[in-house]
Amino acid sequence: MASAHISISRINLSHRSISPGLSGKRRYTTIARVAQNQSYWESIQSDIDSHLKKAIPIREPLTVFEPMHHLTFSPPRTSASALCVAACELVGGNRADAIVAASAIHLMHADIYVHDNMLLTDRVEPRPTIPHKFEPQIELMTGDGIMPFGFELLAGSIDPASNNADKILRVIIEISRAIGSEAMVSDQDYEANIDQSSGQQIHRLHESGAACGAILGGGNEEEIERLKKFGLYAGKIQGLLNKMGKNEEGKIELIEKWRALALKELEHFDSKKIEEISSIVTGDSLKFSCVGN
Amino acid sequence: MASAHISISRINLSHRSISPGLSGKRRYTTIARVAQNQSYWESIQSDIDSHLKKAIPIREPLTVFEPMHHLTFSPPRTSASALCVAACELVGGNRADAIVAASAIHLMHADIYVHDNMLLTDRVEPRPTIPHKFEPQIELMTGDGIMPFGFELLAGSIDPASNNADKILRVIIEISRAIGSEAMVSDQDYEANIDQSSGQQIHRLHESGAACGAILGGGNEEEIERLKKFGLYAGKIQGLLNKMGKNEEGKIELIEKWRALALKELEHFDSKKIEEISSIVTGDSLKFSCVGN
Numbered sequence: 196m197a198s199a200h201i202s203i204s205r206i207n208l209s210h211r212s213i214s215p216g217l218s219g220k221r222r223y224t225t226i227a228r229v230a231q232n233q234s235y236w237e238s239i240q241s242d243i244d245s246h247l248k249k250a251i252p253i254r255e256p257l258t259v260f261e262p263m264h265h266l267t268f269s270p271p272r273t274s275a276s277a278l279c280v281a282a283c284e285l286v287g288g289n290r291a292d293a294i295v296a297a298s299a300i301h302l303m304h305a306d307i308y309v310h311d312n313m314l315l316t317d318r319v320e321p322r323p324t325i326p327h328k329f330e331p332q333i334e335l336m337t338g339d340g341i342m343p344f345g346f347e348l349l350a351g352s353i354d355p356a357s358n359n360a361d362k363i364l365r366v367i368i369e370i371s372r373a374i375g376s377e378a379m380v381s382d383q384d385y386e387a388n389i390d391q392s393s394g395q396q397i398h399r400l401h402e403s404g405a406a407c408g409a410i411l412g413g414g415n416e417e418e419i420e421r422l423k424k425f426g427l428y429a430g431k432i433q434g435l436l437n438k439m440g441k442n443e444e445g446k447i448e449l450i451e452k453w454r455a456l457a458l459k460e461l462e463h464f465d466s467k468k469i470e471e472i473s474s475i476v477t478g479d480s481l482k483f484s485c486v487g488n
Numbered sequence: 489m490a491s492a493h494i495s496i497s498r499i500n501l502s503h504r505s506i507s508p509g510l511s512g513k514r515r516y517t518t519i520a521r522v523a524q525n526q527s528y529w530e531s532i533q534s535d536i537d538s539h540l541k542k543a544i545p546i547r548e549p550l551t552v553f554e555p556m557h558h559l560t561f562s563p564p565r566t567s568a569s570a571l572c573v574a575a576c577e578l579v580g581g582n583r584a585d586a587i588v589a590a591s592a593i594h595l596m597h598a599d600i601y602v603h604d605n606m607l608l609t610d611r612v613e614p615r616p617t618i619p620h621k622f623e624p625q626i627e628l629m630t631g632d633g634i635m636p637f638g639f640e641l642l643a644g645s646i647d648p649a650s651n652n653a654d655k656i657l658r659v660i661i662e663i664s665r666a667i668g669s670e671a672m673v674s675d676q677d678y679e680a681n682i683d684q685s686s687g688q689q690i691h692r693l694h695e696s697g698a699a700c701g702a703i704l705g706g707g708n709e710e711e712i713e714r715l716k717k718f719g720l721y722a723g724k725i726q727g728l729l730n731k732m733g734k735n736e737e738g739k740i741e742l743i744e745k746w747r748a749l750a751l752k753e754l755e756h757f758d759s760k761k762i763e764e765i766s767s768i769v770t771g772d773s774l775k776f777s778c779v780g781n
Contacts, residue, residue, distance in 0.1 A: 343668035375636035
């Protein structure tokens with residue numbers, strides 16, 4: 196998948212730029228950490244995929260559920276989903292608390308991806324690629340069904356035993372804002388305008404993913420707010436990486452700036468999970484998010 | 489608006505067919521009741537519109553909120569929204585308990601309407617009409633933002649004083665199912681196939697509107713289930729009325745059959761509101777739903 200390869204090479208490039216001249220033991224340790232973090236994100240993604248496969252089985256009527264299954268799993272994964280789980284674990288929550296919200300975020304992302312992939316004929320290269328197994332009308336209708344299904348999953352994750360209704364409603368507000376009018380409201384600052392076409396929705400989905408994870412994991416208000424900002428910077432980096440290749444002037448510097456701002460938000464936390472979640476903006480672990488099914 | 493006039497004439501026609509030969513006092517009483525019921529639906533619709541106008545003011549940035557406002561208020565109103573309020577009142581709830589859900593249902597309907605109006609070039613006459621003030625791409629993106637905004641409104645209507653979080657989550661499930669995969673799953677029976685093109689979403693939105701109103705009004709499980717069925721028949725009637733004009737063979741009979749089934753569900757209720765809610769399937773009051781802003 197073209198976009199995946201481009202992102203991976205960019206990430207490796209930017210990783211090298213902040214880790215010059217490694218050798219011997221330090222180099223070995225870095226590689227080991229990279230592998231460990233990579234495995235962390237892969238295990239999260241694997242759990243999200245398993246949940247989605249149970250939630251959207253291929254069943255009768257096939258005319259509905261075959262395209263729905265296809266359009267759910269064909270788009271590349273988004274790191275916004277995994278960030279939701281990582282944020283939950285960072286504040287001390289269990290993975291199971293965030294897995295439904297992470298799955299819902301993937302569904303929102305899939306809906307956006309299907310729309311972008313169909314309609315933006317003037318999109319800047321690299322264009323997203325998705326195998327078109329069905330008629331455009333079917334794909335569009337199915338995309339329209341995927342988004343509400345995400346909300347259905349979320350609302351259905353109420354658990355009287357854990358008295359989580361208030362948290363779920365707050366998560367629904369976060370996600371609906373991320374994909375709704377807030378995503379369409381363009382930031383007026385220069386930085387945002389540079390990568391306008393990468394989509395406010397990518398930023399917002401990461402911002403809301405991190406916030407939702409913190410909410411569901413039982414984080415306090417300050418933790419939620421800090422992880423929300425961390426998610427926003429992670430989303431901005433992801434958005435810019437997705438379209439690296441043209442007009443790169445100033446972009447590497449922007450990524451470095453956002454990365455520093457993101458990492459600053461994590462200073463507040465005292466957890467061994469910091470290294471794992473931070474790797475989403477330091478480079479190597481991002482690549483999982485660009486690999487399709 | 490063409491579709492409005494066609495629906496009104498059909499409704500009047502069907503009303504005459506079940507009230508032949510009225511004269512004198514009875515005729516006067518019928519007219520008075522019609523006016524009273526009409527005023528009931530109009531007052532509900534007015535309250536829903538007021539709520540929506542507060543929720544979606546025209547504000548900066550105008551590039552986002554002007555099309556959002558336009559696409560919210562341009563489509564004809566749907567009786568599914570008003571049915572939500574009427575069902576709430578029928579089971580003894582207050583109008584205020586259902587007004588947010590009714591507004592959210594209108595937003596879902598507006599999103600569906602914008603999509604239908606843009607994409608179904610092979611639609612059976614009468615085609616829906618909507619003034620196109622903005623570029624198609626803007627209208628489609630705005631439609632995509634309207635649906636999540638409906639969920640945001642719903643989730644935001646949590647009220648700790650009334651401890652309504654569980655009810656709201658159930659309402660979110662009802663509505664997301666109505667506009668999601670369930671709406672795409674075609675009924676396999678003959679009756680449904682007759683009016684396939686009127687859209688399962690119209691049926692489901694009415695079904696869910698009535699169910700949501702009953703849930704929010706504090707109805708018991710039997711009341712919710714009966715009003716859900718009532719809503720489904722009301723939606724089927726509305727869907728068929730929307731496309732009356734071609735292939736009418738058998739349709740009048742179908743409407744009469746669905747109307748009888750709908751009214752049967754109401755026999756369970758002991759409330760002076762029965763007459764008001766029942767008028768949504770007996771004819772005259774339906775016309776409000778076809779009048780644009």
